[in-house]
Amino acid sequence: MSEGQTFDLVVIGGGINGAGIARDAAGRGLSVLLCEKDDLAQGTSSRSGKLVHGGLRYLEYYEFRLVREALIEREVLLNAAPHIIWPMRFVLPHSPNDRPAWLVRLGLFLYDHLGGRKKLPGTRTLDLHRSPEGAPIKDEFQRGFEYSDCWVDDARLVVLNAVDAAERGTQVLTRTACVSARRESGAWRIELRDSRDGTKRVVAARALVNAAGPWVADVIERAGASSTRKVRLVKGSHIVTPKFWDGAHSYLVQNDDKRVIFVNPYEGDKALIGTTDVPWDGAPDNVAIDDAEIDYLLTAVNRYFKQPLRRQDVLQTFAGVRPLYDDGKGNPSAVTRDYVFDLDTSGGAPLLNVFGGKITTFRRLAESALQQLRPTFPNMGPDWTAHATLPGGDIEQADMPHFIARLQREYLWMPRDLMRYYARTYGARTAQVIDGAASLAELGQKFGPTFYEAEARYLIAHEWAETVADILTRRTKHGLHMSADQIVAFDAWFGSKLDTRYDGAARSALEANRAPSTHPTR
Known part of the structure; x- marks a missing residue:
């Protein structure tokens, strides 16, 4: 020792x-x-609903200080990391059997004004029978509301x-x-x-x-x-399904127990649905979704949407344990x-x-x-x-469309989907990731639709990635877009090319107390 x-x-x-x-x-x-x-x-922290939001439902529990602080932080973080945090509109179909419309509208009014909103658009009322956002919603729901929050790669x-x-x-x-x-x-x-x-x-x-x-x-x-x-442990579980509506907006639906479920676009062609609130007494390392939670989430979605989701539509699940401060409240959703x-x-x-x-x-x-x-x-x-900005977030006026357009002019050889992926993942550090490459061939072996060897080497050298799961599940979501054969191929490369997972740059970083290099290039 x-x-x-x-x-x-x-x-x-x-x-x-x-x-x-x-x-x-x-x-x-x-x-x-x-x-x-x-x-x-x-x-x-990697098993959340992936939202930067004020917490609309916390207003029901009179958590005004928490909601106000969160709404203020929403815009602080949007400026600090615009490459991994971006605005999203949420459509809330109204069911007269649950909260009355006036109460929902009052909550949204408070939500719009508690945090000094500057960048995000405010709430609007929707006629779901006329608006495109209402197209996938069952005809029995005519009225809805649309409000703003933000997405984050947690x-x-x-x-x-x-x-x-x-x-x-x-x-x-x-x-x-x-x-x-x-x-x-x-x-x-x-x-x-x-x-x-x-x-x-x-x-x-x-x-x-x-x-x-x-x-x-x-x-x-x-x-x-x-x-x-x-601390009170509460399990929150999510399911991933194919995306079943058009548009970049999300939905927030109220279940018949008055809990709300988010239905968010995820990784382009998928939907992320959650979350549950279940007391957890087991070891945090062993947490997993159960069948009752899957049924609960599917039931909530199928209550509102015309296209029913079935068990076989579930592509992936994940569950996390929220370490909530135990304030003595019995209902996990109210903690x-x-x-x-x-x-x-x-x-x-x-x-x-x-x-x-x-x-x-x-x-x-x-x-x-x-x-x-x-x-x-x-x-x-x-x-x-x-x-202060976070690494990669030093983008002028946090203007991502302008930044992506500049990258497209700078890297004419790069396909548009790959450029957008790098911009949305690494922001202003895209140049460090591609490490001087001037063609797709120079990015090295291709493992997935937007996944090349250069990125894997960057993550190992600069972001403490030591296993396949570190890269495919947490540093990125490439694993959702790769076939089983592609994942096997990447695993083989990971073991052989990097000499049991560490090449020169990565090994040096690990030997220096596993802190990443601070140099702009390797």
Whole structure:
């Protein structure tokens, strides 16, 4: 076991909250280590509904502060990462058997005005029998509403926060678990274990942040601490089907139990449908959708749409465990999505435990977490992330159509669908991904419709991708568009070409504490 460095801050948990906190802290001048027992975003943060939204239904539970904060953050994030976050219109067919129309319209009025909306269009009322958005909806539903929120690539949002943190000096250790932590001589002594080979390492920190999400209580125990606060685990499951309507808009449908289900366009020709709210008592690692949830989601959709969905239409499923702060409410849908901190300074060196939160408010959560730690770091820098872009997001006026048009002029040899994919995934860092290529042949072997060798090498060298699933499921969604034979071919390339998964650039990054290179090119 090696005794290692001393950091200002060690953050446990490589989901959106942990990555966001590490980025914020590094930008304030603190020395930071971020450790994650699996891959970045492997848990809850890659299994969300993939929306940056205020949470329209939270208004029913009088969560006005949370909704307002989320609506404000919606536009902050839209400016910070316009390549992976973009506006989306949501159509809400109205059923007179559920919430009255006046109540829905009042909620949407509040939704339009609570957060100082600037960029997104407001609500409008639809005649579903006349408007194209109503074409796939059953004739019994005549009235509807359309409002704005945003789509996000959730797993990439986590990775980009980690990349930004690393480029500001953070050591990012994936597949590295916190075995134990204890206070010693006014600091934290933290034992880490590399899950690849079992190697153990000890580091010290002036403060420890527990952003382990569903595993927050486990980390508290490993730190020999206690907390009066509790986390409540709620499973949310989604299904993926072929897309069954025309247009780029989404639908929000009310089930007969008054829960709402999102029906979103996904990866071009598919639909993402969710989510459920089911109490979860098992291990977070073992979460999976069950048959009752699939039936629940299909029933909700089939209540409104003319084209019925069947079990055989389900192409893929995924489930995640939301680590909600336990506010004592019985109904899982009513449990707050707000975040709560528990700051323990009883032993000198602070332990900050993070409970709850949602993707939309991660930046504000991170900012608040650092404010909690200011007494320990009085000389750290001020709040800074509200006006900063994430890697690839430094696009003039966050104008993606203009940016894509510029790329098309610059790379005349590149097919339009591939150009759009790179722009929507890597933004202003597209040039780094293609690494000087001037033709499709120079991008290397083609594995899928828009998936070439150059991108895989970039993800291994710069974004901690170490397995096929890291690339095909989290860093990208190529796996949804590849045949079984193509996935096998990529797996073979991944093993043979990269010498057990790491070529020169990737191996150097791993040996340097697995932080990606900060150079613009390899």
